[in-house]
Amino acid sequence: MSNISVIGLGIMGLPIAINLVKAGHTVTGYNRSPERIQKLVDAGGHAARSVAEAATGADVIITMVPDSPDVEAVVSGPDGVFANAAPGALWIDASTIRPDVARHLATEAREAGLRPLDAPVSGGEQGAIDGALSIMIGGIRADVDAAHDVLSAIGKTIVHVGPSGSGQTVKAANQLIVAVNIEALAEAVVFLEAHGVDREAALKVLGGGLAGSKVLDQKGQKLLDRNFDPGFRLALHHKDLGIVTAAAREAGVIIPLGAIVAQLVAATVQRGDGGLDHSALFKQVLELSGRD
Known part of the structure:
Protein backbone atom coordinates (compact mmCIF):
# COMPACT_ATOMS: atom_id res chain seq x y z
CA MET A 1 0.00 0.00 0.00
CA SER A 2 1.14 3.55 -0.72
CA ASN A 3 1.35 6.80 1.18
CA ILE A 4 -0.87 9.01 -0.98
CA SER A 5 -1.58 12.72 -0.72
CA VAL A 6 -4.62 14.24 -2.40
CA ILE A 7 -4.47 18.00 -2.91
CA GLY A 8 -7.90 19.40 -3.69
CA LEU A 9 -10.85 17.80 -1.89
CA GLY A 10 -13.75 19.20 -3.89
CA ILE A 11 -16.71 17.42 -5.47
CA MET A 12 -14.38 14.94 -7.16
CA GLY A 13 -11.26 15.01 -4.99
CA LEU A 14 -12.91 14.06 -1.71
CA PRO A 15 -14.62 10.86 -2.91
CA ILE A 16 -11.42 9.91 -4.74
CA ALA A 17 -9.47 10.28 -1.49
CA ILE A 18 -12.07 8.32 0.47
CA ASN A 19 -11.98 5.44 -2.03
CA LEU A 20 -8.20 5.32 -1.68
CA VAL A 21 -8.63 5.01 2.09
CA LYS A 22 -11.12 2.17 1.55
CA ALA A 23 -8.56 0.43 -0.68
CA GLY A 24 -6.13 0.34 2.24
CA HIS A 25 -3.80 3.19 1.33
CA THR A 26 -2.58 5.76 3.82
CA VAL A 27 -4.17 8.98 2.54
CA THR A 28 -3.39 12.55 3.54
CA GLY A 29 -5.50 15.39 2.22
CA TYR A 30 -5.09 19.12 1.81
CA ASN A 31 -7.77 21.61 0.81
CA ARG A 32 -8.20 25.33 1.24
CA SER A 33 -11.56 24.71 2.96
CA PRO A 34 -10.77 22.86 6.21
CA GLU A 35 -14.21 21.29 6.51
CA ARG A 36 -13.43 19.15 3.45
CA ILE A 37 -10.25 17.92 5.13
CA GLN A 38 -12.27 16.97 8.20
CA LYS A 39 -14.58 14.82 6.06
CA LEU A 40 -11.54 12.87 4.88
CA VAL A 41 -10.28 12.52 8.45
CA ASP A 42 -13.71 11.23 9.50
CA ALA A 43 -13.39 8.60 6.75
CA GLY A 44 -10.01 7.42 8.04
CA GLY A 45 -7.62 9.76 6.27
CA HIS A 46 -5.15 12.28 7.61
CA ALA A 47 -4.93 16.07 7.45
CA ALA A 48 -2.18 18.25 6.04
CA ARG A 49 -1.90 21.94 6.88
CA SER A 50 -0.26 22.93 3.61
CA VAL A 51 0.64 21.72 0.13
CA ALA A 52 4.25 21.33 1.27
CA GLU A 53 3.25 19.14 4.20
CA ALA A 54 1.02 17.03 1.97
CA ALA A 55 3.80 16.49 -0.57
CA THR A 56 6.53 15.66 1.94
CA GLY A 57 7.06 11.92 2.28
CA ALA A 58 4.29 10.90 -0.11
CA ASP A 59 4.83 8.06 -2.58
CA VAL A 60 2.01 9.39 -4.76
CA ILE A 61 0.66 12.94 -4.98
CA ILE A 62 -2.70 13.48 -6.68
CA THR A 63 -3.79 17.01 -7.56
CA MET A 64 -7.46 17.71 -8.31
CA VAL A 65 -7.98 21.46 -8.64
CA PRO A 66 -10.13 23.56 -10.98
CA ASP A 67 -7.90 25.05 -13.69
CA SER A 68 -4.43 25.39 -15.21
CA PRO A 69 -3.36 28.34 -13.00
CA ASP A 70 -4.49 26.42 -9.91
CA VAL A 71 -2.31 23.44 -10.81
CA GLU A 72 0.65 25.71 -11.52
CA ALA A 73 0.18 27.43 -8.15
CA VAL A 74 0.01 24.12 -6.28
CA VAL A 75 3.13 22.58 -7.81
CA SER A 76 5.42 25.63 -8.17
CA GLY A 77 7.49 27.68 -5.76
CA PRO A 78 9.23 26.81 -2.49
CA ASP A 79 5.97 25.65 -0.88
CA GLY A 80 4.78 23.65 -3.89
CA VAL A 81 4.76 19.98 -4.77
CA PHE A 82 7.89 20.01 -6.91
CA ALA A 83 10.05 21.56 -4.19
CA ASN A 84 8.85 19.27 -1.40
CA ALA A 85 8.09 15.85 -2.89
CA ALA A 86 10.68 13.10 -2.61
CA PRO A 87 12.61 12.16 -5.76
CA GLY A 88 10.87 9.29 -7.53
CA ALA A 89 7.40 10.16 -6.24
CA LEU A 90 4.52 9.84 -8.69
CA TRP A 91 2.66 13.06 -9.40
CA ILE A 92 -0.78 12.38 -10.86
CA ASP A 93 -2.68 15.45 -11.99
CA ALA A 94 -6.35 14.49 -12.19
CA SER A 95 -7.42 18.08 -12.88
CA THR A 96 -8.69 19.12 -16.30
CA ILE A 97 -6.24 21.67 -17.74
CA ARG A 98 -4.74 22.81 -21.02
CA PRO A 99 -2.66 20.13 -22.78
CA ASP A 100 0.23 22.54 -23.36
CA VAL A 101 0.34 23.37 -19.65
CA ALA A 102 0.32 19.66 -18.81
CA ARG A 103 3.29 19.12 -21.12
CA HIS A 104 5.45 21.89 -19.70
CA LEU A 105 4.60 20.98 -16.09
CA ALA A 106 5.56 17.38 -16.84
CA THR A 107 8.97 18.60 -18.02
CA GLU A 108 9.41 20.64 -14.83
CA ALA A 109 8.31 17.68 -12.71
CA ARG A 110 10.90 15.39 -14.30
CA GLU A 111 13.58 18.02 -13.75
CA ALA A 112 12.59 17.94 -10.07
CA GLY A 113 12.99 14.16 -10.01
CA LEU A 114 9.29 13.29 -10.06
CA ARG A 115 7.32 10.95 -12.31
CA PRO A 116 4.43 12.95 -13.80
CA LEU A 117 1.16 11.68 -15.24
CA ASP A 118 -1.70 13.80 -16.53
CA ALA A 119 -4.72 11.68 -15.67
CA PRO A 120 -7.97 13.62 -15.97
CA VAL A 121 -11.13 11.70 -15.19
CA SER A 122 -14.66 11.39 -16.50
CA GLY A 123 -17.75 10.06 -14.79
CA GLY A 124 -18.86 12.96 -12.63
CA GLU A 125 -19.44 13.01 -8.90
CA GLN A 126 -21.30 9.69 -8.88
CA GLY A 127 -18.49 8.01 -10.77
CA ALA A 128 -16.03 9.35 -8.20
CA ILE A 129 -18.18 8.12 -5.31
CA ASP A 130 -18.59 4.68 -6.91
CA GLY A 131 -14.89 4.38 -7.79
CA ALA A 132 -15.97 3.90 -11.41
CA LEU A 133 -14.25 6.78 -13.17
CA SER A 134 -12.83 6.64 -16.67
CA ILE A 135 -9.19 7.76 -16.51
CA MET A 136 -7.24 8.89 -19.57
CA ILE A 137 -3.51 9.00 -18.90
CA GLY A 138 -0.64 10.82 -20.54
CA GLY A 139 2.93 10.00 -19.56
CA ILE A 140 5.60 7.32 -19.64
CA ARG A 141 4.32 3.73 -19.73
CA ALA A 142 6.46 2.58 -16.79
CA ASP A 143 4.99 5.35 -14.64
CA VAL A 144 1.47 4.42 -15.72
CA ASP A 145 2.16 0.82 -14.68
CA ALA A 146 3.52 2.00 -11.33
CA ALA A 147 0.32 3.98 -10.72
CA HIS A 148 -2.04 1.13 -11.60
CA ASP A 149 -2.90 -0.02 -8.08
CA VAL A 150 -3.69 3.54 -7.05
CA LEU A 151 -5.77 4.33 -10.12
CA SER A 152 -7.67 1.04 -9.98
CA ALA A 153 -9.06 2.11 -6.59
CA ILE A 154 -10.80 5.09 -8.17
CA GLY A 155 -11.52 4.06 -11.76
CA LYS A 156 -12.86 1.20 -13.87
CA THR A 157 -11.62 2.28 -17.29
CA ILE A 158 -7.92 3.15 -17.11
CA VAL A 159 -6.20 3.79 -20.43
CA HIS A 160 -2.75 5.07 -21.33
CA VAL A 161 -3.41 7.33 -24.32
CA GLY A 162 0.08 8.62 -25.09
CA PRO A 163 2.88 10.91 -23.88
CA SER A 164 2.49 13.80 -21.45
CA GLY A 165 -0.40 16.07 -22.40
CA SER A 166 -2.30 13.29 -24.20
CA GLY A 167 -4.58 12.65 -21.24
CA GLN A 168 -5.66 16.28 -21.26
Whole structure:
Protein backbone atom coordinates (compact mmCIF):
# COMPACT_ATOMS: atom_id res chain seq x y z
CA MET A 1 0.00 0.00 0.00
CA SER A 2 1.14 3.55 -0.72
CA ASN A 3 1.35 6.80 1.18
CA ILE A 4 -0.87 9.01 -0.98
CA SER A 5 -1.58 12.72 -0.72
CA VAL A 6 -4.62 14.24 -2.40
CA ILE A 7 -4.47 18.00 -2.91
CA GLY A 8 -7.90 19.40 -3.69
CA LEU A 9 -10.85 17.80 -1.89
CA GLY A 10 -13.75 19.20 -3.89
CA ILE A 11 -16.71 17.42 -5.47
CA MET A 12 -14.38 14.94 -7.16
CA GLY A 13 -11.26 15.01 -4.99
CA LEU A 14 -12.91 14.06 -1.71
CA PRO A 15 -14.62 10.86 -2.91
CA ILE A 16 -11.42 9.91 -4.74
CA ALA A 17 -9.47 10.28 -1.49
CA ILE A 18 -12.07 8.32 0.47
CA ASN A 19 -11.98 5.44 -2.03
CA LEU A 20 -8.20 5.32 -1.68
CA VAL A 21 -8.63 5.01 2.09
CA LYS A 22 -11.12 2.17 1.55
CA ALA A 23 -8.56 0.43 -0.68
CA GLY A 24 -6.13 0.34 2.24
CA HIS A 25 -3.80 3.19 1.33
CA THR A 26 -2.58 5.76 3.82
CA VAL A 27 -4.17 8.98 2.54
CA THR A 28 -3.39 12.55 3.54
CA GLY A 29 -5.50 15.39 2.22
CA TYR A 30 -5.09 19.12 1.81
CA ASN A 31 -7.77 21.61 0.81
CA ARG A 32 -8.20 25.33 1.24
CA SER A 33 -11.56 24.71 2.96
CA PRO A 34 -10.77 22.86 6.21
CA GLU A 35 -14.21 21.29 6.51
CA ARG A 36 -13.43 19.15 3.45
CA ILE A 37 -10.25 17.92 5.13
CA GLN A 38 -12.27 16.97 8.20
CA LYS A 39 -14.58 14.82 6.06
CA LEU A 40 -11.54 12.87 4.88
CA VAL A 41 -10.28 12.52 8.45
CA ASP A 42 -13.71 11.23 9.50
CA ALA A 43 -13.39 8.60 6.75
CA GLY A 44 -10.01 7.42 8.04
CA GLY A 45 -7.62 9.76 6.27
CA HIS A 46 -5.15 12.28 7.61
CA ALA A 47 -4.93 16.07 7.45
CA ALA A 48 -2.18 18.25 6.04
CA ARG A 49 -1.90 21.94 6.88
CA SER A 50 -0.26 22.93 3.61
CA VAL A 51 0.64 21.72 0.13
CA ALA A 52 4.25 21.33 1.27
CA GLU A 53 3.25 19.14 4.20
CA ALA A 54 1.02 17.03 1.97
CA ALA A 55 3.80 16.49 -0.57
CA THR A 56 6.53 15.66 1.94
CA GLY A 57 7.06 11.92 2.28
CA ALA A 58 4.29 10.90 -0.11
CA ASP A 59 4.83 8.06 -2.58
CA VAL A 60 2.01 9.39 -4.76
CA ILE A 61 0.66 12.94 -4.98
CA ILE A 62 -2.70 13.48 -6.68
CA THR A 63 -3.79 17.01 -7.56
CA MET A 64 -7.46 17.71 -8.31
CA VAL A 65 -7.98 21.46 -8.64
CA PRO A 66 -10.13 23.56 -10.98
CA ASP A 67 -7.90 25.05 -13.69
CA SER A 68 -4.43 25.39 -15.21
CA PRO A 69 -3.36 28.34 -13.00
CA ASP A 70 -4.49 26.42 -9.91
CA VAL A 71 -2.31 23.44 -10.81
CA GLU A 72 0.65 25.71 -11.52
CA ALA A 73 0.18 27.43 -8.15
CA VAL A 74 0.01 24.12 -6.28
CA VAL A 75 3.13 22.58 -7.81
CA SER A 76 5.42 25.63 -8.17
CA GLY A 77 7.49 27.68 -5.76
CA PRO A 78 9.23 26.81 -2.49
CA ASP A 79 5.97 25.65 -0.88
CA GLY A 80 4.78 23.65 -3.89
CA VAL A 81 4.76 19.98 -4.77
CA PHE A 82 7.89 20.01 -6.91
CA ALA A 83 10.05 21.56 -4.19
CA ASN A 84 8.85 19.27 -1.40
CA ALA A 85 8.09 15.85 -2.89
CA ALA A 86 10.68 13.10 -2.61
CA PRO A 87 12.61 12.16 -5.76
CA GLY A 88 10.87 9.29 -7.53
CA ALA A 89 7.40 10.16 -6.24
CA LEU A 90 4.52 9.84 -8.69
CA TRP A 91 2.66 13.06 -9.40
CA ILE A 92 -0.78 12.38 -10.86
CA ASP A 93 -2.68 15.45 -11.99
CA ALA A 94 -6.35 14.49 -12.19
CA SER A 95 -7.42 18.08 -12.88
CA THR A 96 -8.69 19.12 -16.30
CA ILE A 97 -6.24 21.67 -17.74
CA ARG A 98 -4.74 22.81 -21.02
CA PRO A 99 -2.66 20.13 -22.78
CA ASP A 100 0.23 22.54 -23.36
CA VAL A 101 0.34 23.37 -19.65
CA ALA A 102 0.32 19.66 -18.81
CA ARG A 103 3.29 19.12 -21.12
CA HIS A 104 5.45 21.89 -19.70
CA LEU A 105 4.60 20.98 -16.09
CA ALA A 106 5.56 17.38 -16.84
CA THR A 107 8.97 18.60 -18.02
CA GLU A 108 9.41 20.64 -14.83
CA ALA A 109 8.31 17.68 -12.71
CA ARG A 110 10.90 15.39 -14.30
CA GLU A 111 13.58 18.02 -13.75
CA ALA A 112 12.59 17.94 -10.07
CA GLY A 113 12.99 14.16 -10.01
CA LEU A 114 9.29 13.29 -10.06
CA ARG A 115 7.32 10.95 -12.31
CA PRO A 116 4.43 12.95 -13.80
CA LEU A 117 1.16 11.68 -15.24
CA ASP A 118 -1.70 13.80 -16.53
CA ALA A 119 -4.72 11.68 -15.67
CA PRO A 120 -7.97 13.62 -15.97
CA VAL A 121 -11.13 11.70 -15.19
CA SER A 122 -14.66 11.39 -16.50
CA GLY A 123 -17.75 10.06 -14.79
CA GLY A 124 -18.86 12.96 -12.63
CA GLU A 125 -19.44 13.01 -8.90
CA GLN A 126 -21.30 9.69 -8.88
CA GLY A 127 -18.49 8.01 -10.77
CA ALA A 128 -16.03 9.35 -8.20
CA ILE A 129 -18.18 8.12 -5.31
CA ASP A 130 -18.59 4.68 -6.91
CA GLY A 131 -14.89 4.38 -7.79
CA ALA A 132 -15.97 3.90 -11.41
CA LEU A 133 -14.25 6.78 -13.17
CA SER A 134 -12.83 6.64 -16.67
CA ILE A 135 -9.19 7.76 -16.51
CA MET A 136 -7.24 8.89 -19.57
CA ILE A 137 -3.51 9.00 -18.90
CA GLY A 138 -0.64 10.82 -20.54
CA GLY A 139 2.93 10.00 -19.56
CA ILE A 140 5.60 7.32 -19.64
CA ARG A 141 4.32 3.73 -19.73
CA ALA A 142 6.46 2.58 -16.79
CA ASP A 143 4.99 5.35 -14.64
CA VAL A 144 1.47 4.42 -15.72
CA ASP A 145 2.16 0.82 -14.68
CA ALA A 146 3.52 2.00 -11.33
CA ALA A 147 0.32 3.98 -10.72
CA HIS A 148 -2.04 1.13 -11.60
CA ASP A 149 -2.90 -0.02 -8.08
CA VAL A 150 -3.69 3.54 -7.05
CA LEU A 151 -5.77 4.33 -10.12
CA SER A 152 -7.67 1.04 -9.98
CA ALA A 153 -9.06 2.11 -6.59
CA ILE A 154 -10.80 5.09 -8.17
CA GLY A 155 -11.52 4.06 -11.76
CA LYS A 156 -12.86 1.20 -13.87
CA THR A 157 -11.62 2.28 -17.29
CA ILE A 158 -7.92 3.15 -17.11
CA VAL A 159 -6.20 3.79 -20.43
CA HIS A 160 -2.75 5.07 -21.33
CA VAL A 161 -3.41 7.33 -24.32
CA GLY A 162 0.08 8.62 -25.09
CA PRO A 163 2.88 10.91 -23.88
CA SER A 164 2.49 13.80 -21.45
CA GLY A 165 -0.40 16.07 -22.40
CA SER A 166 -2.30 13.29 -24.20
CA GLY A 167 -4.58 12.65 -21.24
CA GLN A 168 -5.66 16.28 -21.26
CA THR A 169 -6.20 16.21 -25.02
CA VAL A 170 -8.50 13.20 -24.72
CA LYS A 171 -10.32 14.85 -21.80
CA ALA A 172 -10.92 17.93 -23.96
CA ALA A 173 -12.52 15.69 -26.57
CA ASN A 174 -14.61 14.09 -23.82
CA GLN A 175 -15.88 17.47 -22.68
CA LEU A 176 -16.77 18.42 -26.24
CA ILE A 177 -18.82 15.25 -26.69
CA VAL A 178 -20.55 15.62 -23.30
CA ALA A 179 -21.51 19.26 -23.87
CA VAL A 180 -22.98 18.57 -27.32
CA ASN A 181 -24.90 15.60 -25.89
CA ILE A 182 -26.33 17.63 -23.02
CA GLU A 183 -27.48 20.35 -25.40
CA ALA A 184 -29.09 17.77 -27.71
CA LEU A 185 -30.80 16.06 -24.76
CA ALA A 186 -32.08 19.41 -23.47
CA GLU A 187 -33.54 20.29 -26.85
CA ALA A 188 -35.12 16.85 -27.17
CA VAL A 189 -36.82 17.08 -23.76
CA VAL A 190 -38.23 20.54 -24.52
CA PHE A 191 -39.46 19.16 -27.86
CA LEU A 192 -41.14 16.19 -26.13
CA GLU A 193 -42.77 18.38 -23.50
CA ALA A 194 -44.13 20.76 -26.12
CA HIS A 195 -45.94 17.84 -27.76
CA GLY A 196 -47.35 16.50 -24.48
CA VAL A 197 -45.55 13.16 -24.71
CA ASP A 198 -45.07 10.98 -21.60
CA ARG A 199 -41.55 12.16 -20.87
CA GLU A 200 -40.42 9.25 -18.70
CA ALA A 201 -41.65 6.73 -21.25
CA ALA A 202 -40.01 8.64 -24.07
CA LEU A 203 -36.61 8.75 -22.35
CA LYS A 204 -36.88 5.05 -21.52
CA VAL A 205 -37.36 4.02 -25.14
CA LEU A 206 -34.79 6.52 -26.42
CA GLY A 207 -32.28 5.16 -23.93
CA GLY A 208 -32.73 1.66 -25.32
CA GLY A 209 -31.95 2.65 -28.89
CA LEU A 210 -29.20 4.38 -30.82
CA ALA A 211 -29.97 7.66 -29.02
CA GLY A 212 -29.06 6.05 -25.71
CA SER A 213 -26.02 7.41 -23.87
CA LYS A 214 -24.57 7.85 -20.42
CA VAL A 215 -25.56 11.50 -20.67
CA LEU A 216 -29.19 10.47 -21.15
CA ASP A 217 -28.93 7.94 -18.32
CA GLN A 218 -27.34 10.35 -15.84
CA LYS A 219 -28.92 13.67 -16.84
CA GLY A 220 -32.34 12.81 -18.29
CA GLN A 221 -34.17 12.58 -14.97
CA LYS A 222 -32.44 15.72 -13.71
CA LEU A 223 -33.94 17.62 -16.63
CA LEU A 224 -37.40 16.20 -16.02
CA ASP A 225 -37.15 17.11 -12.32
CA ARG A 226 -35.58 20.53 -12.98
CA ASN A 227 -32.90 19.44 -10.51
CA PHE A 228 -29.61 21.16 -11.21
CA ASP A 229 -27.72 20.42 -7.99
CA PRO A 230 -24.10 20.38 -9.13
CA GLY A 231 -22.40 17.11 -9.94
CA PHE A 232 -20.18 18.99 -12.37
CA ARG A 233 -20.55 22.76 -12.34
CA LEU A 234 -21.42 24.59 -15.51
CA ALA A 235 -18.63 27.11 -14.83
CA LEU A 236 -16.08 24.29 -15.03
CA HIS A 237 -17.53 23.01 -18.27
CA HIS A 238 -17.29 26.56 -19.60
CA LYS A 239 -13.60 26.52 -18.73
CA ASP A 240 -13.17 23.13 -20.39
CA LEU A 241 -14.80 24.27 -23.62
CA GLY A 242 -12.38 27.18 -23.66
CA ILE A 243 -9.60 24.57 -23.61
CA VAL A 244 -11.29 22.69 -26.46
CA THR A 245 -11.77 25.71 -28.72
CA ALA A 246 -8.23 26.99 -28.10
CA ALA A 247 -6.68 23.59 -28.77
CA ALA A 248 -8.78 23.15 -31.91
CA ARG A 249 -7.66 26.54 -33.18
CA GLU A 250 -4.05 25.64 -32.45
CA ALA A 251 -4.41 22.41 -34.44
CA GLY A 252 -6.32 24.03 -37.30
CA VAL A 253 -9.39 21.88 -36.63
CA ILE A 254 -12.92 23.15 -37.27
CA ILE A 255 -15.50 22.25 -34.60
CA PRO A 256 -18.75 24.02 -35.59
CA LEU A 257 -21.00 22.22 -33.09
CA GLY A 258 -18.38 22.65 -30.37
CA ALA A 259 -18.15 26.39 -31.07
CA ILE A 260 -21.93 26.83 -30.88
CA VAL A 261 -22.26 24.83 -27.66
CA ALA A 262 -19.32 26.72 -26.15
CA GLN A 263 -21.21 29.96 -26.76
CA LEU A 264 -24.43 28.55 -25.30
CA VAL A 265 -22.55 27.40 -22.20
CA ALA A 266 -20.87 30.81 -21.92
CA ALA A 267 -24.24 32.55 -22.13
CA THR A 268 -25.72 30.30 -19.44
CA VAL A 269 -22.78 31.03 -17.14
CA GLN A 270 -22.99 34.78 -17.78
CA ARG A 271 -26.65 34.80 -16.78
CA GLY A 272 -25.57 33.58 -13.33
CA ASP A 273 -26.03 29.82 -13.59
CA GLY A 274 -22.36 28.83 -13.45
CA GLY A 275 -22.75 27.18 -10.04
CA LEU A 276 -25.41 24.77 -11.31
CA ASP A 277 -24.88 21.35 -12.85
CA HIS A 278 -23.92 21.44 -16.53
CA SER A 279 -27.34 19.95 -17.32
CA ALA A 280 -28.65 23.46 -16.56
CA LEU A 281 -28.10 24.16 -20.26
CA PHE A 282 -31.71 22.96 -20.28
CA LYS A 283 -32.80 26.24 -18.63
CA GLN A 284 -31.56 28.22 -21.59
CA VAL A 285 -33.37 25.99 -24.09
CA LEU A 286 -36.56 26.46 -22.08
CA GLU A 287 -36.12 30.21 -22.06
CA LEU A 288 -35.38 30.42 -25.78
CA SER A 289 -38.52 28.35 -26.39
CA GLY A 290 -40.66 30.56 -24.12
CA ARG A 291 -41.34 27.69 -21.74
CA ASP A 292 -40.61 26.95 -18.09
